[in-house]
Amino acid sequence: MDRQAYTQLEQQTTPKTPLALNLLKAFVTGGIICAIGQGIMYFYMYFFDFTERTAGNPTVATMIFIAMLLTGFGKYKRIAQFGGAGSAVPVTGFGNAMISAAIEHRTEGYVLGVGGNMFKLAGSVIVFGVFSAFVVALIKTILVKFGVVGW
């Protein structure tokens, strides 16, 4: 069997990805997560002295904490299976990536297992997050210096 015949056979037998359905599921899941986040933000604004500008930080922390708890109890897995990228792209995906790696390497010990592997996936989020924040800040600083935009 040559390469072409194999590719054809492979394409015939592989089930088709329901792309539109997956997109819709991701959209709905991500939307629900964001709606919950908005609710938590309003909670912080209403009951504490946070403004729209400052309420983002505690909201993100709470969302990550909830996702971590759900991952630990094994519930986030189901959400991720249904929602796909819709559950991974919001900040809750970060908490999930951290805790699931920690659970996976639990048997290797606390230091080299949990501690060393916890940021296996989440580490790249932090690295690229910090780097892109640096680039954006640099661009903004230059634009402000030249008087194109204000702070």
Add this chain to the structure above:
Amino acid sequence: MKRLAASAGLCLLVAGCGAGGEEIRVSGGEPEDNRKVQEILGEEEQITSAVAVFVKEDLLVGVEVSPFNRYRKAKIEEELTGKMEKAFPDETVTLSADLKIYWETDKLEELEEEDKLHKKVETIKSLSKEET
């Protein structure tokens, strides 16, 4: 069950899109000043609703900006503050498009006691300056 959920969702969507008419509430000042504030804010098309309260030398204004103008929130705030300061040179104007300020200013109307009112005004002022 699915049909029920779909129709409930549709109802919510329709209700959400139709909600909110233009509403401007002003209180605490002379009738003439109240009317002036109402006129200035009424001309602005980017604003969906507003609350303004006069407390002694302070004029606190909380405005709600329409969704697509939210990207220009800072600029709208600046413009409106300028207009207000021009119209009321004797008052210290605190104007914000932040929802928190809107809510707190809205609560001011119900407060009667002098020192509580003063405390609240100071809180709102410090909140509107909060950066972190």
